[in-house]
Amino acid sequence: MNILNKINKILNKLPLADCPLCHEMADKNGLCCGCWQDILTLQETRPVCFQCAEPCLDGNICGACVKNPPQFDALYAAFRYEEPLVTLLHRWKYQAALPYSGTIAALIKLVLSKLPPQPPFDCVMSVPPSAQRLIEHGFDHTAILANAVAQQLNLPIISPKLIERQHRVPQASLNRKQRMSNLKNSFTLHFDACGKNILLLDDIATTGSTLNELSGCLKKKGAKSVSAVVLSRRYKD
Numbered sequence: 001m002n003i004l005n006k007i008n009k010i011l012n013k014l015p016l017a018d019c020p021l022c023h024e025m026a027d028k029n030g031l032c033c034g035c036w037q038d039i040l041t042l043q044e045t046r047p048v049c050f051q052c053a054e055p056c057l058d059g060n061i062c063g064a065c066v067k068n069p070p071q072f073d074a075l076y077a078a079f080r081y082e083e084p085l086v087t088l089l090h091r092w093k094y095q096a097a098l099p100y101s102g103t104i105a106a107l108i109k110l111v112l113s114k115l116p117p118q119p120p121f122d123c124v125m126s127v128p129p130s131a132q133r134l135i136e137h138g139f140d141h142t143a144i145l146a147n148a149v150a151q152q153l154n155l156p157i158i159s160p161k162l163i164e165r166q167h168r169v170p171q172a173s174l175n176r177k178q179r180m181s182n183l184k185n186s187f188t189l190h191f192d193a194c195g196k197n198i199l200l201l202d203d204i205a206t207t208g209s210t211l212n213e214l215s216g217c218l219k220k221k222g223a224k225s226v227s228a229v230v231l232s233r234r235y236k237d
């Protein structure tokens with residue numbers, strides 16, 4: 001366990017005095033009752049395609065996935081990308097992971113309790129940042145997410161150190177087609193995924209192209225299935 005995880009574990013046990021979103025008194029989830037309830041109302045209830053999480057009339061599989069199936073076997077997005085979740089995720093990712101990681105762990109616990117039936121997972125992994133991004137942010141927030149999930153499901157974790165990610169132009173500035181070519185060959189895996197059912201974690205998916213590229217690499221390394229779970233799916237309209 002690295003030092004960040006140790007500090008994280010200690011901080012998760014301490015009650016936060018203030019809700020970091022509104023400065024009311026925080027409860028055990030790290031937010032005040034009002035902000036926590038506001039986030040719970042964002043839980044996705046629309047029928048969505050089980051493979052790409054885009055809204056889909058019958059909640060089965062959408063036409064786009066039939067025509068061009070993604071590399072991952074399923075994508076589950078728990079919350080709509082709206083306030084106050086947007087601010088929470090943004091601060092967690094760009095400002096400081098630690099004050100928010102107890103809340104993130106509580107949210108992911110809720111997500112896991114609502115997951116549709118899946119194959120039994122063999123291991124958990126997160127989408128890591130590139131080395132340059134890691135230096136800029138100072139921490140790997142998705143590893144915190146994966147650690148919380150591995151702990152709750154009692155599963156081994158694939159260390160982000162075994163996944164090399166090339167630094168590329170930020171995906172947010174690109175359209176769907178550019179995102180796909182920008183990510184091509186951006187991941188190198190230094191472990192054997194042979195026969196494994198992998199639970200892949202990320203905070204937000206927009207087009208799903210990062211999850212798709214990494215899932216493709218895992219499949220090339222012999223992974224049996226890749227199920228992706230994200231806290232939120234942001235739809236481009």
Ligand SMILES: [Zn+2]
Pocket residue numbers: 019020021022023024031032033034035036
């Ligand atoms: Zn609050």
Ligand SMILES: [Zn+2]
Pocket residue numbers: 049050051052053054061062063064065066
């Ligand atoms: Zn789909």
